[in-house]
Amino acid sequence: MNALIKSATIVDSKSDFHNETVDILIEKGRIAKISKRISNPNNYREIKLDNLHVSQGWFDSSVSFGEPGFEERETIDNGLKTAAQSGFTAVALNANSNPVIDSYADITFVKSKAQNKATSLYPIGALTKASNSEDLAELFDMKNAGAIAFYDYQKPLDNPNLLKIALQYASNFDGLVCSFPQESRISGTGVVNEHINSTRLGLKGNPALAEELQIARDLFLLEYTEGKLHIPTISTAASVELIRAAKGKKLDVSCSVAIHNLVLTDDYLDGFDTRYKVLPPLRTQKDCEALIDGLKDGTIDMVTTDHNPIDIEDKKIEFDYAKFGTIGLESAFGALQTIFSTKKSISLLTQGKQRFSVNESTISEGAIADLSLFNPDADYQFSKSDITSRSKNSAFLGMTLKGKVYGIIANNKIVLK
CATH class of the missing domain: 3.20.20.140 (Metal-dependent hydrolases)
Incomplete structure (x- = not known):
């Protein structure tokens, strides 16, 4: 899986790029490059999303x-x-x-x-x-x-x-x-x-x-x-x-x-x-x-x-x-x-990954791409249309929540809503 994430703000206190807005090049499921601006000569899939943040x-x-x-x-x-x-x-x-x-x-x-x-x-x-x-x-x-x-x-x-x-x-x-x-x-x-x-x-x-x-x-x-x-x-x-x-x-x-x-x-x-x-x-x-x-x-x-x-x-x-x-x-x-x-x-x-023996991966060049993508500033009223689960028994239905999730990049795959 190859992709180029454009203009993403990194939220990862363990990363050298924490709080920076950068492009992230992913090749074969790994982060190949992180830089302010990366060109796309190989015509990889580009991911451009509103107020994109990545952790x-x-x-x-x-x-x-x-x-x-x-x-x-x-x-x-x-x-x-x-x-x-x-x-x-x-x-x-x-x-x-x-x-x-x-x-x-x-x-x-x-x-x-x-x-x-x-x-x-x-x-x-x-x-x-x-x-x-x-x-x-x-x-x-x-x-x-x-x-x-x-x-x-x-x-x-x-x-x-x-x-x-x-x-x-x-x-x-x-x-x-x-x-x-x-x-x-x-x-x-x-x-x-x-x-x-x-x-x-x-x-x-x-x-x-x-x-x-x-x-x-x-x-x-x-x-x-x-x-x-x-x-x-x-x-x-x-x-x-x-x-x-x-x-x-x-x-x-x-x-x-x-x-x-x-x-x-x-x-x-x-x-x-x-x-x-x-x-x-x-x-x-x-x-x-x-x-x-x-x-x-x-x-x-x-x-x-x-x-x-x-x-x-x-x-x-x-x-x-x-x-x-x-x-x-x-x-x-x-x-x-x-x-x-x-x-x-x-x-x-x-948190909790280490306690449960789950692999951790910081956002750095050479690391496996294990990323969550989101917009932290979007306010919205949570409704049934936001539910993908078969069962709809959510205690948060009708509440105003803050922050929309776009999806993930992990296991050499991209899943976006």
Whole structure:
């Protein structure tokens, strides 16, 4: 693949060309030249776009596509197309499928479905067999097949001894164990944050305590085992403090926060719209502010869309019975920019690669072209026409977002909207 990108502003603090507006020549999938002005004698495809900015490719540490088993929600093929058009050159795929991805063969299957795509797919294997929290899955075999981490998606591991064993076992091959932060006996059948709004609306509450107790337990186990732990999608102010203290002890822990938990609060629940039924639930403004501070000071390592397509039959029903989840790939950049500067938003979208063993590539001559293309200044109202996913369950529909994504150049391919 050969191309010439014209007049692009580079946003990459690790690049010598950071903040410069330049032309970028790509030959055979690599950056051949970066200069103020490059001619095109070979008649390569030219990419000229309004207010074009370019950064190293974005990474999402938590996406679900459904396949195998839930193709009506999303397929791997269309999911990767959606990711590419949303600016992501790499995504980590949860074992949120039927059957659950819990073996060498399952990892091989999903990787085969993602071959020759612009966006790279990195599978996360289930931590326990069938994600049933009873027996550990084939962790070492899945690691050898290409699994980058192990996680029972949004299913708490109630047995602390099982997590202890997982942390000890995975440390033998540098495996990354993920534990969903929810104490299920405390959360019970709660569907929203337990607070003033849950009481006012008559909806069952899931208290912040459920998350914080589980995180405290997991951090004690981590300290005991000296393992390697990732806590996905934290959502409360006290959770930030717990992880901040753990990092102060030099424990090998990382965590993420879903973008919707940064931008939205439980005040959005007034209309009983199930698009806002997510797990962990939307919390309070105080929690949002603490999470944002956690990202600013590095306590929280990365953001994620926690992209989770849900078909209309499981969303357009009574709030108590609707499934948890929102899609988030298409809205990620625009939503982040309602809170952070462009530079910080890009930093957050590229962090996490090292933790999940994903290839990093700065924008420099000779480097592999792994690029996200975008206009950071375009304000627009997010609508269904902006959604490429099969499922349309976005919590950001109707919101004014800032920044339009053009697409990506990665894996020797160009994908533009």
